[in-house]
Amino acid sequence: MEKQLFDVAIIGGGPAGLSAALVLGRARKKVALIDEGRPRNAVTREIHGFLTRDGITPSEFRRIAKEEISAYPTVSFVADTAVSIAGTDSRFQIETEQGQSFTSKKVLFTVGMKDRPPSIPGLVEVYGKSAFVCPYCDGWELRDQPLVIITRGAELMHFAPLISGWTNRFTVCTNGPDELTVTEREELKRNQVPLFDSPIRHIDSSDGIVRQVVLEDGTTVPCRGIFFKPELVTGSDLPKRIGCQITETGAVFVDDFGKTSIPGIYSAGDAASQMHQAIAAASKGAFTAAVINNELNVEAWRRN
Template sequence: MKNKDHEVIIIGGSFSGLSAALTLGRMLRKVLIIDYAQPCNRNARSSQNFITNDGESPLAIIEIARTKLSKYSNIKLIYDLAVSVEKRADGFMVTTMSKQMFTANKLIYATGIKDHLPNIDGFHSCWGISAIHCPYCHGYEYRGKRTAILANGEAAINMTAIIKNLTEYIVILTNGPADFNETQLNLLKKNKVHIMETPIKKLMHKNGQLNIVMFIDNIQIEIDVLYSSPPYVQHPEVTKWLPLELTDNGLIKVDHSQETTISGIYACGDNCSAMRTISQAIFTGNLAAAMVNTKLTDEDFYTI
């Protein structure tokens, strides 16, 4: 066990990866974090619904976490991109973009996911600021505001039902023909929710703060916030490294201990959980690390 560069390599240094590193570091495990510094919430100006840090910048929270981790001499953080993972008989080898190679007994993937944002002019600039995906994370700040939901069918109904408690002004933008059955249409009518089917041309904003949605017929409506749940995929490198099994939703399949379908590789955070919150990422990172430590302990202590 001790002949490796590290006992555990964590790929990804955002909330879940740092949480895992802290747990392992406090158990005196030799840990390496490889981080490319591209968290999915990097555009967000503040992070809500996270106790003790409600309203703080997510990047600021990460920086504080890294500073606190620096007191643990057995935790090393490098800024690089993991480009290959090789499974060996006695562990794993990770190669980075800078051509460094590291070995470890166990791996933790804290790689997040990659959002496929809609090809709408202005959407990228608003994403994480006024084009948002989670009412629990950002909805309070937009309570009572003019609200649009970019969705269709059952997904639009589900999101509308949640957001209706936050504002009375809601319009569903289907960005093409609406797909609602009669029952759903009656629900929307009862709750005074409007539907606009015209494809969207542009989101007009100031420094990411949305104010107008323009449609292809040049009709405009004033909007303060746009909810959207774009499709996502695993980062391409993750699926190329080793043949991990994914769920039907494209998440890394893990068991109760956060271990993937490849023995010795664990996952945590957004890459394996549909609950995309900071608190969930931290919890799964902590759990994965505890399970990894247990496995390392079993392999060392109980081996005759």
């Protein structure tokens, strides 16, 4: 594989990268999909909101996707981690952790984002089982249940009305100062939302199912589920290291066509968007792949 010139190197094998590989494979482009096999949603039991795949496990989703893509012989799967990229548009050199080397005309980053949960004792034990970050992904399973919401400030005032569509039985634990205005506290009170700003001591659970949140002041909040706001970091710092422009939220900056600030390098999916759902990532991956394919075709056409 080392001596081949690929049309596109896709770095990251989640929904965006897999969708892009499918589109490019069908467009008869030679693709290397480089993925380390450690997806963001590895802790979750099921993917939801993805038409025809609602409730599927992440591992089964990837297995089916790879099986479908394997029908197109120009796509190669590489179980490795890209660690460096050099070169310019039409000839990039990608080096991997295991010492492999790939040359590609275009590069597509679909490295995703990773959740960095707050350091709360007991949260790791329930994360992905009864503690989640996205109600569109997991709200249905916790509908009408008593929940604890762990967030604060502006994010809380966005999330409280959102989660109320799934349950009105929720308590907010801000794990420290709530960062709210008097008006915002009154809004929560009008909607009968209990608010506690004492730091969280620990989360009690049994077999991954939360039982209660215990606060430092001795308050206990019984619940059957948790939604929390994690810190999000990109799945790889490679885009930043090679000079791609990064947004204030830590995402890779792209234009409406998935192009980064570096010619010939694109990004799609969670790493380049605020819409962190599997189906949205797959959609962006497919769209950006079509943009790349068109650019490759135009470049070849103009060389004739």
